[in-house]
Amino acid sequence: MYALIISLFILPVAVSVLVLILPKNLSRILVIASAAILSVISFYLLVSIEEPFHFGVSHYMNEVVSVADILLLLYFGSVAIRKKSWLVGLLTVLQFGALLYLLKIIPEEYQAQFTVDKLSVFMFLLINVISGIISIFSLQYIDGEDCSAFRKKYFLSILFWFIAVMNIIVSSDNMECFFLFFELTTLASFLFIGFRKDEISGKNALTALWMNQIGGLAILGAIFFIIHNGYGTATFSNLLAHSSVPGILLPLALLCVAALVKGAQMPFSKWLLGAMVAPTPVSALLHSSTMVKIAPFIILRLSPALKGTPVASVVIAMTGFVFVAAAIGALSQDNFKRILAHSTIALLALMIMMAAVGTPVTIIAALTLVFFHGLSKCMLFLNAGILERIFHFKQTSDMDKLAETGPFTSLVISIGFMSLLLPPFGAFMGKWFGIESLGVLAINQKMLGAFVIVAIACGGAILSLLYFKVLGLLIARTGDHDGVKFEKTKPLYSATISILLGLIILSVLSYPFLMSHYFVPVASQTLSLPIEVTIYGWKLHVGAMALPVVPLLIAFLLLPITIITATFIRFKNVDRVKEYACGEKTNYSFSSFYFATDRATPYFSVIGILFFITLIVVSIL
């Protein structure tokens, strides 16, 4: 077990070094092989880990972590000087001071450095499978990038190094270690966003850097208060053990701040939107599928301690607001990747909200959302890459001929959007579970529950408006071309997309099984509560909630089959006519509707800042 977990940390690092040295063909084989191995290992861990598995690494690691922390901050300092950014500089100095002080007061002995429980393994599977698929996709994508051969290798190298960082971050129990790897993901973001080396990339990379540094600073603050208030060592398990001690709210709130920053909640949404200038596989990996999932991960980890506290209430109210605000913001966008980024922020808000509510069912809802959102968004982003590379589209308004020129891509994107929106797909499940279980919440915290339900109902409707807008462009075609011939893209592209599509369909079909064997055990271990799963009548009962399996499965047959059949079906013996246009012969150019919602963005930011202030204030009171 120990060896397997360590191999999840070491193997990606080794690959990341090797791709720099090896020739192109060999490194291709290496990338594909190691992607497969990592997925298999994480899958094996999923079935084999029952109890939380604690282990420490040798004492030298503490020194290594401290030295790495200092080196990292020195690097950030050099970035601040090079780019003349006083904000980065100030935050780096603050972090440096805090770190040095902490190193002085941190007690020597740690009981466990790492904890691998079901939640970690849940994340392992998501991280390794998705990162594996994306790294295979990037082999092809980065080939077409306009940069030197070394930078192409360098790109793959950071990608694998990032996988290692993610694997460590979800299993580290020690917060000093957690801080280091949190900052390393920030570094990965910074390097990737600035990868294209133009002016706008540099600017957005700096924004991402300083915003995420605030999150890092919040973690340092949390460590400080844990040690200062005398709760013992700064580990997650220790924090959860002290969850009922008064005064523990401040470190919890600071960790929530770190999560909310990483999860790009307003006003920090700017960094995620700016991150869309990075190469598309990066957007898929860091900025939608894995790295930003650290946000719900932290909240899930803390949920037993957070549940019912005023901090949780503020987080719930705030994410409810962000869910609507991000959806409204998306309505004014035309760039495909920016639309995806906005909807990522909205859905992250939903996940964080579910995790912060902390009842068994909402935890399951959060896990469902994390899982299915990871798969669907990854597929959508990879398709954005294909659109960019093969079809040369970046704006959604250009896509109105895609159903004719690229029927496969258009079909896959349609399914991707539907999986975020409609029953029976996973993201719908999360939303539906959310509404149902927040009904229960309202009994305890009545006003909050009512507001949040309004937020989910409105945000959900706005998001559906948004997705229909894009879907509508994808499906439009004329009656002139009746044949459907799937376009030929590159083999690596179609392979990765097909794998993802298969995974989505498989996991939706096996949702009742996934529910009882995958999400429920994770949720039950996270909360240390047994959750009962029974099948009674036509329904799968999970805790207090009933999942109507039969209608959902029928809906599953109905919807995808409809979409796929609609693409292929051709009615025989039916006459074709032109569209009705009042007898006019002019060509109409179609566009979708846009709402000028940009004006609201500053107000949203202000409200977001107010929420952050409230979060800290309630934790001190």
Place this chain on the structure above:
Amino acid sequence: MKDILIPVLLILLAPAIGGLVYGFERIVKARMQRRTGPPLLQPFYDFLKLADKRKMIVHSTHAFLGIMHFVSLWFALAVLLLGGDLILVIFLHLLSTSLLILAGYSTRSIFSHLGANRTAISILCYEPVLILIAVSAFMLTGSFDTSSIFNYGASLLFKMPLAFVALLMVLPIKLKKSPFDIAEGHQEITGGVELEFSGIFYEAIYIAKWLDCVFCYTLAYLFGANDPLLGMGLVLFVFLFINGLDNSSARVNYKQMLKFSLVVALPIAFINLLITILFLQL
């Protein structure tokens, strides 16, 4: 056995019931305008006439999506009548509407596009209100299942009259009745999404409209569910209200509709939810 028989019969006969309702509606509307109006069975005569027309489509994707709109709407109605989860029913209805919207977008017809745009916006107008009403009902009955509303001791109408008011405000949007018939707007966009369907393919859209009638009146019936007489009375009232309104009001534009729904109907539903959880909950 009897419990399941009535819903199944209702589900199977839903298109016929919807057709009769539609026929009756045309008579009532005509009488309001001092006309005689068509016979009660006119929708069925239209149905037979349409089946005989020459088959013409723009393209197969479009025609097929129209048919699936009907199928999925029937499915949503079936889940509702069988006492399923109300939130799920609302989402399944969204699914069926989504197929209609996609059908609208799938052609390069300007009116079809406009209709699809407007249908999408009307989802934003009625869906949040319906969800809030469903959650309020949950607060009272303790379950999202429609069947639990039937088993609940009192009529929802007296427990949450504001929810009924909010429902009255959004039903014309859902049924595409004036002043909120912007998605259809015959004088403006010549029927919107419906326009490009014809003959036997239009039939699917046509019957889907009847099913939508049944769907909406079932929602109204739920407010008097434990007293069938009250339930029928409510349905009749909603029927007369909607058609009277349809006859007596002029069409608004989509911005006015959005504003009305988000500023008037949604807050009413929200106040109802607050009252329910603060004062009425057990």
